[in-house]
Amino acid sequence: MTLTTPALLFPAISLLLLAYTNRFLTLAQLIRKLADEERDEVARRQIMMLRKRITLTKRMQMAGVFSFLLCTLSMFALFLSLKLLGMLLFGVSLISLSVSLVFSLWEVKISTNALNVQLQDIENWSRDRATSRAAVDEEDEGIHGL
Numbered sequence: 001m002t003l004t005t006p007a008l009l010f011p012a013i014s015l016l017l018l019a020y021t022n023r024f025l026t027l028a029q030l031i032r033k034l035a036d037e038e039r040d041e042v043a044r045r046q047i048m049m050l051r052k053r054i055t056l057t058k059r060m061q062m063a064g065v066f067s068f069l070l071c072t073l074s075m076f077a078l079f080l081s082l083k084l085l086g087m088l089l090f091g092v093s094l095i096s097l098s099v100s101l102v103f104s105l106w107e108v109k110i111s112t113n114a115l116n117v118q119l120q121d122i123e124n125w126s127r128d129r130a131t132s133r134a135a136v137d138e139e140d141e142g143i144h145g146l
Contacts, residue, residue: 001083006074006090013068013097020061020100023107027053042121049114056107063100067093 031050034043070093078086 001078001087001090003075003078006071006078006086006093009067009071009093009097013064013071016097016100017061017064017068020057020064020104024054024057024061027057042117045117046114049110049117053107053110053114056103056110060100060103060107063096063103067096067100070096 027050030046031054034046034050037043070089074086074089074093077083077089
């Protein structure tokens with residue numbers, strides 16, 4: 001294994017960490033927005049999912065940073081001609097990167113569930129509004145029919 005093998009991961013890991021940071025900032029905005037809204041059942045469910053998403057985002061960032069660090073140490077070991085150590089560190093770096101990606105996948109699943117909760121709330125609101133309009137229309141017809 002040469003010094004360039006772990007170096008190939010540098011751009012990928014950097015972009016991945018940037019994407020994770022963007023996910024974190026989006027979560028922060030959602031939490032701040034939710035803090036300004038009224039508290040109801042939907043908000044409570046969203047808060048539970050946001051809490052899980054924040055934990056997963058923290059874990060995926062930590063695993064990604066750990067992967068980056070190990071990749072750097074692998075390059076340093078290879079630079080010092082410590083081939084076995086460099087290969088070992090690179091292998092652990094790949095495992096750490098894989099763990100980070102699993103956390104990311106888990107977070108995406110929860111994010112999708114949170115969107116489905118929001119869509120369900122919108123559907124319920126629309127259905128309730130349509131029912132209310134129908135009741136008002138029937139009442140208006142009864143008054144005008146007299």
